[in-house]
Amino acid sequence: MVSPIGPEGSPEREKADTTLKYLIKKALSPDFEVLRADDDTNPGAITPRIVQSILEADLVIADITGANANVFYELAIAHGYRKPTVHIQESSERPPFDIKDMRILPYDTTNPERLEKAQESLKAFVASALKNPEAIETPLRTAHQFEAARASGDVVAQTNVQIMEALDDLRAAVRSLMSRPTGGGGFRYPLTSLSASGDLPDDFDRAEYIRNLETRAKELTREVNTPGLVKLASPGAHLAARQELDEVRQKLREVYPSSAYL
Known part of the structure; x- marks a missing residue:
């Protein structure tokens, strides 16, 4: 079980324990022995033991609630x-x-009632994951396929990889054009010019503004994490993208603090 845990007695620990006891163990026991990091009594270094436990596990349940950094680190290992x-x-x-x-x-x-339904759904998810783990979609699945194609020497496979990467870059370029104000249409106001507490235009559409911010945040996140993109060839351009991302995220915090793009 990969999960946010939190200090003993904290609300985070209470929520994690409740999820473990009433969802995970109810759904998986007695077919599985369910273990979480704090169940390990080994006195050695924590991180290597966690990695080892993931590698030895027959199944990994990852609770991404709260966007915990440790959870995503361990989830990436599992993927x-x-x-x-x-x-x-x-x-x-x-x-x-x-x-x-x-x-x-x-x-x-x-x-x-919802908890019981979640227990049944979890059993079905587990059965599917164990039956065909290769079918599970993850951000790393395509990367493995691309690397295998590159190493295969198959000209057709390598060409397909190049086409898919070109399409991905094209989609990013289109999103970038769509996420900036233009003279011939596009957004009715610049993404970073408005504040929830400031003066707003009469035609201000909050939902549209949030969508625009999230679109731009997604685009910029991809840019700063992919330095090889042509438009980020220089350190200055990369820094500018990071600064714009910070600005967009700040606006999201003001108008939609629960956004998944923060």
Whole structure:
């Protein structure tokens, strides 16, 4: 079980314990022995033991609730080693943009009826993950396929890789054009010019403004994490993109603090 844990007695620990006891163990016991990092009594270094436990696990349940950094670190290890993995998240939250296309099981431990449904759904998710782990979509799955194609010597496969990468760059370029004000249409106001507490135009559409901010945040995140893009060939351009991303995120905090792009 990969999960946010929190200090003993904290609200985060209470939520994690409730999820573990009433969702995970109820759904998986006695077929699985369910272990979480704090169950390990080994006195050695923590991180190597966690990595080892992921590599030895028959199944990984990852609770991404709260966007905990440690959880995503461990989740990346599970994805990298192609472990059968099921992703869960509190139903009140939205998944981060970079894994939002994966199947994520929502749950609500405060509602008994929904909790029972989540238990049944979890059993089905687990059965599917164990039956065909290669079919689980993760951000690293395509990367593995691309590397295999590059190493294969297959000209057709390598050409397909180049086409897919070119299409990905084209989509990014189109999103970039769409996310900036233009003289012939586009956004009715610059993304970073408005504040929830400032003067707003009469035609201000809050939902549209939030969508525009999130679109730009996603685009900029990809740019700053992909220095090889042509428009970020110089250190100055890369720095400018990071500064703009900070500005866009600040505006999101002002108008939509629960955004998955923060």
